[in-house]
Ligand SMILES: Nc1ncnc2c1ncn2[C@@H]1O[C@H](COP(=O)(O)OP(=O)(O)O)[C@@H](O)[C@H]1O
Protein backbone atom coordinates (compact mmCIF):
# COMPACT_ATOMS: atom_id res chain seq x y z
CA UNK A 1 0.00 0.00 0.00
CA UNK A 2 2.59 2.51 1.05
CA UNK A 3 5.46 1.00 -0.90
CA UNK A 4 6.14 4.43 -2.33
CA UNK A 5 6.59 6.09 1.06
CA UNK A 6 9.40 8.60 0.87
CA UNK A 7 12.77 8.34 2.58
CA UNK A 8 12.16 11.34 4.75
CA UNK A 9 9.21 9.68 6.42
CA UNK A 10 11.08 6.60 7.54
CA UNK A 11 9.48 6.96 10.99
CA UNK A 12 6.37 5.53 9.33
CA UNK A 13 8.28 2.56 8.00
CA UNK A 14 7.35 0.31 10.89
CA UNK A 15 3.60 0.69 10.36
CA UNK A 16 3.41 0.20 6.59
CA UNK A 17 2.13 -3.02 5.15
CA UNK A 18 2.56 -4.61 1.75
CA UNK A 19 0.53 -6.86 -0.52
CA UNK A 20 1.38 -9.56 -3.06
CA UNK A 21 1.46 -7.21 -6.06
CA UNK A 22 3.75 -4.51 -4.64
CA UNK A 23 6.84 -5.96 -6.36
CA UNK A 24 8.48 -9.03 -7.85
CA UNK A 25 9.49 -10.01 -4.29
CA UNK A 26 7.56 -8.69 -1.30
CA UNK A 27 8.24 -9.23 2.40
CA UNK A 28 5.53 -8.30 4.87
CA UNK A 29 6.12 -8.42 8.60
CA UNK A 30 8.94 -10.93 8.23
CA UNK A 31 10.23 -12.04 11.63
CA UNK A 32 12.86 -14.64 12.49
CA UNK A 33 13.72 -15.60 16.05
CA UNK A 34 16.54 -17.89 17.12
CA UNK A 35 15.57 -18.78 20.68
CA UNK A 36 15.46 -15.46 22.51
CA UNK A 37 17.22 -13.53 19.72
CA UNK A 38 15.08 -11.70 17.18
CA UNK A 39 17.36 -11.57 14.11
CA UNK A 40 14.68 -10.18 11.75
CA UNK A 41 11.99 -8.07 13.35
CA UNK A 42 8.74 -7.28 11.53
CA UNK A 43 10.58 -6.39 8.31
CA UNK A 44 8.60 -5.26 5.27
CA UNK A 45 9.81 -4.15 1.87
CA UNK A 46 9.24 -4.76 -1.82
CA UNK A 47 11.69 -5.37 -4.66
CA UNK A 48 10.62 -3.77 -7.92
CA UNK A 49 10.96 -5.65 -11.19
CA UNK A 50 14.19 -4.65 -12.96
CA UNK A 51 15.81 -2.70 -10.14
CA UNK A 52 19.06 -3.16 -8.27
CA UNK A 53 18.10 -2.78 -4.63
CA UNK A 54 20.79 -2.27 -2.00
CA UNK A 55 20.05 -4.12 1.23
CA UNK A 56 22.26 -2.46 3.80
CA UNK A 57 22.85 -2.80 7.51
CA UNK A 58 25.67 -3.14 10.05
CA UNK A 59 27.17 -6.57 10.74
CA UNK A 60 24.66 -8.75 12.56
CA UNK A 61 21.69 -6.61 11.43
CA UNK A 62 19.89 -9.62 9.96
CA UNK A 63 20.65 -9.31 6.24
CA UNK A 64 21.74 -12.91 5.63
CA UNK A 65 18.97 -14.23 7.87
CA UNK A 66 16.44 -12.31 5.77
CA UNK A 67 17.84 -14.00 2.64
CA UNK A 68 17.81 -17.36 4.41
CA UNK A 69 14.12 -16.94 5.25
CA UNK A 70 13.26 -15.88 1.70
CA UNK A 71 15.24 -18.69 0.03
CA UNK A 72 13.97 -21.50 2.25
CA UNK A 73 17.07 -22.11 4.36
CA UNK A 74 15.02 -21.30 7.48
CA UNK A 75 11.25 -21.00 7.85
CA UNK A 76 10.29 -17.50 9.01
CA UNK A 77 8.83 -17.30 12.52
CA UNK A 78 6.19 -14.83 11.33
CA UNK A 79 5.31 -12.82 8.26
CA UNK A 80 4.68 -13.39 4.58
CA UNK A 81 6.87 -13.60 1.48
CA UNK A 82 5.37 -13.19 -1.98
CA UNK A 83 7.19 -13.89 -5.22
CA UNK A 84 5.50 -12.76 -8.45
CA UNK A 85 2.22 -12.52 -6.55
CA UNK A 86 2.38 -16.04 -5.07
CA UNK A 87 2.62 -16.66 -1.34
CA UNK A 88 5.95 -18.49 -1.04
CA UNK A 89 6.36 -18.25 2.74
CA UNK A 90 8.38 -21.24 3.91
CA UNK A 91 8.94 -22.55 0.34
CA UNK A 92 12.00 -24.80 -0.05
CA UNK A 93 15.23 -23.52 -1.63
CA UNK A 94 14.69 -25.88 -4.53
CA UNK A 95 11.16 -24.50 -4.98
CA UNK A 96 12.40 -20.91 -4.95
CA UNK A 97 15.07 -21.72 -7.55
CA UNK A 98 12.39 -23.29 -9.75
CA UNK A 99 10.33 -20.13 -9.38
CA UNK A 100 13.25 -18.06 -10.70
CA UNK A 101 15.22 -16.94 -7.67
CA UNK A 102 18.90 -17.53 -7.07
CA UNK A 103 21.39 -16.37 -4.46
CA UNK A 104 25.08 -16.18 -3.86
CA UNK A 105 26.49 -16.92 -0.43
CA UNK A 106 28.70 -14.71 1.69
CA UNK A 107 31.15 -17.60 2.04
CA UNK A 108 31.84 -19.39 -1.22
CA UNK A 109 31.14 -23.09 -1.52
CA UNK A 110 32.68 -24.33 -4.77
CA UNK A 111 33.62 -27.97 -5.14
CA UNK A 112 37.39 -27.82 -4.88
CA UNK A 113 38.01 -31.11 -6.66
CA UNK A 114 36.17 -29.88 -9.78
CA UNK A 115 37.22 -27.38 -12.41
CA UNK A 116 35.61 -23.97 -12.87
CA UNK A 117 33.52 -25.09 -15.83
CA UNK A 118 32.48 -28.27 -14.00
CA UNK A 119 31.37 -26.24 -10.97
CA UNK A 120 29.08 -24.19 -13.21
CA UNK A 121 27.88 -27.30 -15.05
CA UNK A 122 26.91 -28.92 -11.75
CA UNK A 123 24.65 -25.97 -11.00
CA UNK A 124 23.22 -26.37 -14.50
CA UNK A 125 22.43 -30.07 -14.10
CA UNK A 126 22.29 -30.80 -10.37
CA UNK A 127 20.61 -34.17 -10.90
CA UNK A 128 23.22 -35.55 -13.23
CA UNK A 129 26.38 -35.45 -11.18
CA UNK A 130 27.34 -38.91 -12.36
CA UNK A 131 27.62 -37.83 -15.97
CA UNK A 132 30.17 -35.16 -15.17
CA UNK A 133 33.22 -37.34 -15.44
CA UNK A 134 32.73 -37.02 -19.16
CA UNK A 135 31.05 -33.62 -19.28
CA UNK A 136 28.90 -33.84 -22.36
CA UNK A 137 29.35 -31.40 -25.24
CA UNK A 138 26.15 -29.39 -24.92
CA UNK A 139 26.37 -29.11 -21.12
CA UNK A 140 29.97 -28.02 -21.27
CA UNK A 141 29.14 -25.46 -23.94
CA UNK A 142 26.37 -23.95 -21.81
CA UNK A 143 28.59 -23.89 -18.75
CA UNK A 144 31.42 -22.33 -20.76
CA UNK A 145 29.04 -19.64 -22.04
CA UNK A 146 28.12 -18.77 -18.47
CA UNK A 147 31.80 -18.68 -17.47
CA UNK A 148 32.39 -16.25 -20.30
CA UNK A 149 29.41 -14.17 -19.14
CA UNK A 150 30.99 -13.75 -15.70
CA UNK A 151 34.52 -13.13 -17.02
CA UNK A 152 36.07 -16.55 -16.41
CA UNK A 153 36.49 -17.76 -19.98
CA UNK A 154 40.27 -18.05 -19.62
CA UNK A 155 39.94 -20.09 -16.41
CA UNK A 156 37.62 -22.93 -17.48
CA UNK A 157 39.86 -25.85 -16.57
CA UNK A 158 41.45 -24.37 -13.47
CA UNK A 159 40.45 -25.36 -9.95
CA UNK A 160 38.62 -22.91 -7.66
CA UNK A 161 41.67 -22.55 -5.41
CA UNK A 162 43.59 -21.08 -8.36
CA UNK A 163 41.18 -18.14 -8.53
CA UNK A 164 41.66 -14.83 -6.74
CA UNK A 165 38.88 -13.83 -4.36
CA UNK A 166 37.08 -11.77 -7.03
CA UNK A 167 37.29 -14.79 -9.36
CA UNK A 168 35.56 -16.96 -6.76
CA UNK A 169 32.79 -14.39 -6.58
CA UNK A 170 32.48 -14.54 -10.37
CA UNK A 171 32.25 -18.33 -10.11
CA UNK A 172 29.58 -17.99 -7.41
CA UNK A 173 27.63 -15.66 -9.72
CA UNK A 174 28.08 -18.12 -12.58
CA UNK A 175 26.66 -20.95 -10.48
CA UNK A 176 23.68 -18.75 -9.61
CA UNK A 177 23.17 -17.81 -13.29
CA UNK A 178 23.17 -21.49 -14.25
CA UNK A 179 19.65 -21.73 -12.81
CA UNK A 180 18.50 -18.92 -15.15
CA UNK A 181 17.15 -16.57 -12.45
CA UNK A 182 14.83 -13.57 -12.79
CA UNK A 183 15.83 -12.35 -9.35
CA UNK A 184 19.30 -12.66 -7.89
CA UNK A 185 20.16 -12.14 -4.22
CA UNK A 186 23.85 -11.26 -3.88
CA UNK A 187 25.17 -11.45 -0.31
CA UNK A 188 28.09 -9.09 0.50
CA UNK A 189 29.83 -9.30 -2.90
CA UNK A 190 32.29 -6.54 -2.11
CA UNK A 191 33.75 -7.87 1.13
CA UNK A 192 37.49 -8.38 0.70
CA UNK A 193 37.70 -6.79 -2.76
CA UNK A 194 39.98 -3.95 -3.86
CA UNK A 195 38.40 -0.81 -5.32
CA UNK A 196 39.32 -2.01 -8.78
CA UNK A 197 37.67 -5.37 -8.20
CA UNK A 198 34.57 -3.65 -6.81
CA UNK A 199 34.35 -1.67 -10.05
CA UNK A 200 34.73 -4.83 -12.16
CA UNK A 201 32.05 -6.72 -10.23
CA UNK A 202 29.72 -3.69 -10.32
CA UNK A 203 30.09 -3.60 -14.08
CA UNK A 204 29.18 -7.29 -14.25
CA UNK A 205 26.11 -6.83 -12.02
CA UNK A 206 24.97 -3.86 -14.13
CA UNK A 207 25.29 -5.94 -17.28
CA UNK A 208 23.17 -8.69 -15.68
CA UNK A 209 20.52 -6.13 -14.87
CA UNK A 210 20.65 -4.99 -18.51
CA UNK A 211 19.86 -8.62 -19.38
CA UNK A 212 16.69 -8.33 -17.30
CA UNK A 213 17.77 -9.78 -13.97
CA UNK A 214 16.41 -7.99 -10.90
CA UNK A 215 18.92 -7.87 -8.05
CA UNK A 216 19.14 -7.38 -4.32
CA UNK A 217 22.72 -6.59 -3.35
CA UNK A 218 23.69 -6.81 0.31
CA UNK A 219 26.45 -4.82 1.92
CA UNK A 220 27.25 -3.73 5.45
CA UNK A 221 27.84 -0.17 4.27
CA UNK A 222 27.41 1.98 1.19
CA UNK A 223 30.92 1.36 -0.09
CA UNK A 224 30.83 0.50 -3.76
CA UNK A 225 27.06 0.49 -3.79
CA UNK A 226 26.21 4.14 -4.34
CA UNK A 227 26.73 4.20 -8.08
CA UNK A 228 25.35 0.67 -8.56
CA UNK A 229 22.00 0.64 -6.80
CA UNK A 230 18.73 2.33 -7.75
CA UNK A 231 17.34 2.26 -4.24
CA UNK A 232 18.32 1.09 -0.79
CA UNK A 233 16.64 -0.49 2.21
CA UNK A 234 18.64 -0.02 5.41
CA UNK A 235 18.09 -2.25 8.42
CA UNK A 236 19.40 -2.25 11.98
CA UNK A 237 18.62 -4.88 14.64
CA UNK A 238 16.43 -6.66 12.09
CA UNK A 239 14.15 -3.67 11.44
CA UNK A 240 13.99 -1.22 8.56
CA UNK A 241 15.30 2.22 9.50
CA UNK A 242 15.35 3.89 6.08
CA UNK A 243 14.44 3.36 2.46
CA UNK A 244 14.97 5.43 -0.67
CA UNK A 245 17.47 6.74 -3.20
CA UNK A 246 21.11 6.24 -2.22
CA UNK A 247 21.93 9.96 -1.97
CA UNK A 248 19.02 10.53 0.41
CA UNK A 249 19.90 7.42 2.42
CA UNK A 250 23.41 8.74 2.98
CA UNK A 251 22.00 11.92 4.51
CA UNK A 252 19.29 10.16 6.55
CA UNK A 253 19.82 10.96 10.25
CA UNK A 254 18.84 7.46 11.37
CA UNK A 255 21.36 5.91 8.98
CA UNK A 256 24.07 8.29 10.15
CA UNK A 257 23.22 7.48 13.75
CA UNK A 258 23.36 3.73 13.06
CA UNK A 259 26.75 3.99 11.38
CA UNK A 260 28.54 7.02 12.65
CA UNK A 261 26.95 7.86 15.98
CA UNK A 262 25.27 10.84 14.32
CA UNK A 263 28.39 12.25 12.63
CA UNK A 264 28.33 13.06 8.96
CA UNK A 265 30.15 10.36 6.95
N1 LIG B 1 21.43 -20.07 12.64
C1 LIG B 1 21.49 -19.13 13.60
N2 LIG B 1 21.29 -19.45 14.90
C2 LIG B 1 21.32 -18.49 15.86
N3 LIG B 1 21.56 -17.19 15.62
C3 LIG B 1 21.79 -16.82 14.35
C4 LIG B 1 21.74 -17.76 13.26
N4 LIG B 1 21.99 -17.10 12.11
C5 LIG B 1 22.16 -15.81 12.45
N5 LIG B 1 22.03 -15.63 13.77
C6 LIG B 1 22.12 -14.36 14.51
O1 LIG B 1 21.20 -13.47 13.92
C7 LIG B 1 21.73 -12.14 13.88
C8 LIG B 1 21.73 -11.64 12.45
O2 LIG B 1 22.74 -12.36 11.73
P1 LIG B 1 22.93 -12.20 10.16
O3 LIG B 1 21.62 -12.33 9.49
O4 LIG B 1 24.00 -13.14 9.75
O5 LIG B 1 23.45 -10.69 10.06
P2 LIG B 1 24.13 -9.93 8.81
O6 LIG B 1 24.07 -10.82 7.62
O7 LIG B 1 23.32 -8.67 8.67
O8 LIG B 1 25.53 -9.60 9.24
C9 LIG B 1 23.12 -12.21 14.51
O9 LIG B 1 22.98 -11.85 15.88
C10 LIG B 1 23.48 -13.66 14.36
O10 LIG B 1 24.37 -14.06 15.37
Ligand SMILES: [Mg+2]
Pocket residue numbers: 063064065106188
Ligand atom coordinates in the same frame (compact mmCIF):
# COMPACT_ATOMS: atom_id res chain seq x y z
MG1 LIG C 1 25.49 -11.59 6.43
